[in-house]
Amino acid sequence: MIDTTQRHRLLEQHFGFREFLEGQEHVIENILAGQDTLVIMPTGGGKSLCYQFPALALDGITVVVSPLIALMKDQVDALAAKKIPATFINSSLNQSEIDSRITGMQRGDYRLVYIAPERFKSERFIQALAPLSIALFAVDEAHCISQWGHDFRPDYIRLKWALKELGQPQVIALTATATPEVRADIVEQLALGKFGRQEPQIFVSGFARHNLHLAVSHVKGKAAKLHRITETIRQLKTGIVYCSTRKHVEKVAAELGVKCIAYHGAMTPEQRTKAQTKFMNGDCDVAIATNAFGMGIDRADLRFVIHFDIPGSVEAYYQEAGRAGRDGEPARCEMLFNYADVRTQEFFIEGANPTREIIAGLYHALLQLCRRGPITMSIDDIAEQLPTVKNSMAVGSALFQLERAGFIARDYESGNRTYTTGLVEPVKAFDELQIDFERLENKRQRDLGKLQKIIAYAGHHDCRHNFILDYFGDDEAAPHCVVCDNCLAHTNTAIRQPTEDETVSIQKALSCVARVNGRFGRARIAQTLVGSRSKEVVDARLDQLSTYGLLAAQGSDYVWALLDSLIRAGCIAVSTGEYPTLSLTELGREVMLRQKTISLALPEVAKPKKRTEKKSAKVAEEVDYNREVFEALKKWRRERASRLGKPAYHVFPDKTLEELARILPESPADLLNIRGIGPAKAKMFGDEALKIITGAR
Ligand code: ADP
Numbered sequence: 294m295i296d297t298t299q300r301h302r303l304l305e306q307h308f309g310f311r312e313f314l315e316g317q318e319h320v321i322e323n324i325l326a327g328q329d330t331l332v333i334m335p336t337g338g339g340k341s342l343c344y345q346f347p348a349l350a351l352d353g354i355t356v357v358v359s360p361l362i363a364l365m366k367d368q369v370d371a372l373a374a375k376k377i378p379a380t381f382i383n384s385s386l387n388q389s390e391i392d393s394r395i396t397g398m399q400r401g402d403y404r405l406v407y408i409a410p411e412r413f414k415s416e417r418f419i420q421a422l423a424p425l426s427i428a429l430f431a432v433d434e435a436h437c438i439s440q441w442g443h444d445f446r447p448d449y450i451r452l453k454w455a456l457k458e459l460g461q462p463q464v465i466a467l468t469a470t471a472t473p474e475v476r477a478d479i480v481e482q483l484a485l486g487k488f489g490r491q492e493p494q495i496f497v498s499g500f501a502r503h504n505l506h507l508a509v510s511h512v513k514g515k516a517a518k519l520h521r522i523t524e525t526i527r528q529l530k531t532g533i534v535y536c537s538t539r540k541h542v543e544k545v546a547a548e549l550g551v552k553c554i555a556y557h558g559a560m561t562p563e564q565r566t567k568a569q570t571k572f573m574n575g576d577c578d579v580a581i582a583t584n585a586f587g588m589g590i591d592r593a594d595l596r597f598v599i600h601f602d603i604p605g606s607v608e609a610y611y612q613e614a615g616r617a618g619r620d621g622e623p624a625r626c627e628m629l630f631n632y633a634d635v636r637t638q639e640f641f642i643e644g645a646n647p648t649r650e651i652i653a654g655l656y657h658a659l660l661q662l663c664r665r666g667p668i669t670m671s672i673d674d675i676a677e678q679l680p681t682v683k684n685s686m687a688v689g690s691a692l693f694q695l696e697r698a699g700f701i702a703r704d705y706e707s708g709n710r711t712y713t714t715g716l717v718e719p720v721k722a723f724d725e726l727q728i729d730f731e732r733l734e735n736k737r738q739r740d741l742g743k744l745q746k747i748i749a750y751a752g753h754h755d756c757r758h759n760f761i762l763d764y765f766g767d768d769e770a771a772p773h774c775v776v777c778d779n780c781l782a783h784t785n786t787a788i789r790q791p792t793e794d795e796t797v798s799i800q801k802a803l804s805c806v807a808r809v810n811g812r813f814g815r816a817r818i819a820q821t822l823v824g825s826r827s828k829e830v831v832d833a834r835l836d837q838l839s840t841y842g843l844l845a846a847q848g849s850d851y852v853w854a855l856l857d858s859l860i861r862a863g864c865i866a867v868s869t870g871e872y873p874t875l876s877l878t879e880l881g882r883e884v885m886l887r888q889k890t891i892s893l894a895l896p897e898v899a900k901p902k903k904r905t906e907k908k909s910a911k912v913a914e915e916v917d918y919n920r921e922v923f924e925a926l927k928k929w930r931r932e933r934a935s936r937l938g939k940p941a942y943h944v945f946p947d948k949t950l951e952e953l954a955r956i957l958p959e960s961p962a963d964l965l966n967i968r969g970i971g972p973a974k975a976k977m978f979g980d981e982a983l984k985i986i987t988g989a990r
């Protein structure tokens with residue numbers, strides 16, 4: 294086996310990298326030692342090297358199964374540029390081309406061969422591979438094998454048989470998805486560690502992103518959210534606001550009053566491409582988008598990602614938030630949390646996972662509707678025939694199930710979400726339909742479980758980085774985090790004894806919690822204390838409590854922050870159920886009764902604590918540069934980048950433009966002192982930039 298020095302030499306020679314990224318070297322050692330391996334790294338974590346490197350060192354071919362057919366050619370070309378012989382086999386090739394590549398494999402022409410998963414449907418194809426010496430079988434995007442994953446692909450299920458036919462070569466599976474079910478499924482389905490090999494090793498790494506300032510702001514409503522967004526854009530300028538629905542995207546984009554692009558799945562492909570291009574080349578620095586905005590967003594200089602609504606899972610959140618700060622500079626990831634928004638996600642989950650009752654109801658309705666022949670109706674119209682169902686998304690999913698089970702056949706009329714739906718003869722009885730209700734129900738529960746986790750993240754009181762790393766099972770702890778809101782609050786707010794006035798406020802707050810012990814969450818209790826007339830408060834008769842309105846003078850921001858401090862200090866416990874409720878702890882009871890005094894991190898009374906503003910000081914700097922120069926540079930950069938056909942930050946990132954506009958260099962030598970400008974960039978763009986600066990000042 295090759296030693297460390299040799300490994301580094303290979304790394305530099307073939308890949309041009311000086312060091313391994315976190316986790317890579319351990320994975321590679323493990324592969325070279327012959328063990329099956331599961332690698333969990335986030336997108337961009339450097340998974341490819343984990344099989345490309347061993348492919349060079351092992352005797353035999355490395356087969357890479359990947360569903361990303363569109364990328365195969367690029368990957369192979371990139372390897373060719375590194376003098377690593379590779380090829381691919383997918384549906385873009387005709388049979389004779391495939392045959393000639395297989396012959397090439399037999400001749401030993403390639404170290405790596407990328408293969409699309411559906412190839413393994415063909416027995417003939419597998420038989421052609423069987424005699425070859427396959428050293429390593431790499432399964433990329435391995436979560437596609439799991440029905441619990443978000444991207445299940447039936448073709449992946451066949452890989453198990455293919456492996457058997459191929460004589461059980463060593464396997465490396467790679468994914469960015471890491472829930473325990475998916476992991477267990479991958480190990481099981483690919484039979485990792487079986488056939489006389491040792492237990493498979495699972496490596497999780499690369500999830501830590503210490504430049505991300507993670508924060509959650511508990512906000513009361515849309516207006517407060519828009520205010521937070523406006524503030525953030527003013528300070529940080531460049532980033533994405535994610536919303537959970539198209540309606541929110543449109544609303545935020547319209548009401549924000551700043552230049553931005555809107556992006557959602559209901560736009561035409563042309564509109565979407567246009568919006569994305571505008572954002573990518575720096576014509577526009579703010580995007581308001583649904584989660585449809587993601588693939589291909591590799592703009593590295595995003596300074597913020599705000600979530601207007603809570604997303605459906607921690608994976609989804611971290612993937613979207615993780616688009617901030619790709620350049621390694623500080624960036625803020627803030628979730629604007631309001632418990633009411635959870636309902637939207639629950640609605641999506643209901644919609645994606647229809648219950649047995651909905652499917653049965655639809656079955657009977659369709660028997661009636663279609664008894665005289667096929668009908669042409671939109672999903673919404675069909676949903677209206679089912680008075681008990683309010684979620685037309687669920688009807689869409691139920692239709693899909695009935696179609697798959699061979700009860701109906703559908704033809705899509707393009708343009709207007711309308712289908713022609715007819716019964717398939719002979720009409721099957723409901724009990725004969727092959728629909729796996731248990732699986733559907735399990736999936737629904739799992740999806741709800743994932744939602745619970747992200748709600749727990751929003752309510753988390755300790756380090757958010759550690760929460761995320763724990764979630765993904767990444768061992769790297771962040772012991773000295775000073776960049777998440779919770780850690781910052783601990784370090785920035787002095788722990789002190791309350792004054793007499795504050796002691797009284799604390800007593801009031803605690804007695805309100807005691808009154809409703811375990812029945813209401815933080816929002817209701819805060820509303821009660823400030824004397825809100827909102828419907829929820831009145832309906833729950835909270836306005837009848839003796840503690841109603843006791844802290845009206847202090848205002849809602851203060852009360853929220855006070856409850857926060859009391860939770861942190863252990864006076865109030867937060868339940869972990871679906872609707873987290875507050876209850877008094879034993880310590881809280883003693884403090885309420887003045888049997889005990891404690892020190893805690895209290896909010897300032899005069900100036901209600903604005904948690905997020907303090908944090909932003911680290912990320913944002915006041916504008917202390919010459920605006921005209923900055924704007925002129927930006928204009929030049931846009932033209933220059935578009936001539937090169939590159940995104941704007943390829944010329945210079947915003948930070949560099951700002952620094953240019955601050956320092957106002959006069960000579961090429963001055964340029965080299967500016968962050969982001971090395972000799973290469975100075976040579977390429979230096980003269981032009983200097984000219985612009987002189988011209989604009
Ligand atoms: P993933 O498949 O996990 O999304 P990739 O394998 O595409 O990630 O790698 C992401 C990026 O990191 C690529 O641009 C790759 O060239 C780069 N990279 C990978 N390994 C290293 C390394 N050891 N040093 C520097 N850059 C690396």
Ligand code: ZN
Nearest residue numbers: 756774777780
């Ligand atoms: Zn922290």
